[in-house]
Amino acid sequence: MAKNCSHEGVVAGAKAAVLATIATAIPTMASARMVPWAKAHLxxxxxxxxxxxxxxxxxxxxxxxxxxxxxRRNSFDNADQP
Structure with missing residues (x-):
């Protein structure tokens, strides 16, 4: 059960990392080319x-x-069993 919980976490984390990379890369690259301060410092x-x-x-x-x-879901499910 612990392996299943951690595997779900790894998969969800990887999906979030991919989305965050895309959501961060586009404005960062655009601002580094268009904004004068960012162009000079980044x-x-x-x-x-x-x-x-x-x-x-x-x-x-x-x-x-x-x-x-x-x-939490697994602990509540197992708490009902005697």
Missing amino acids: NHTAQALIVSTMAGAAYFIVADKTILKSA
């Missing part, structure tokens, strides 16, 4: 750091919430 490394940080944060937040939700 090199390729900074842009990659912004995108990867958001993807990592999304992964861990969603995976943690999914695992906790699954654990």
Whole structure:
């Protein structure tokens, strides 16, 4: 049961990381080419750091919430049994 809970968390976290990467990369790349301050201060490394940080944060937040939700669901289901 624990493996199933963690697997659900990994899958949900990976999906969230992909969506966060897309949602962060588009505005970051666009602003680095159009906004004068960003053009002067955000090199390729900074842009990659912004995108990867958001993807990592999304992964861990969603995976943690999914695992906790699954654990709560399983603990309530098993509490009714004698």
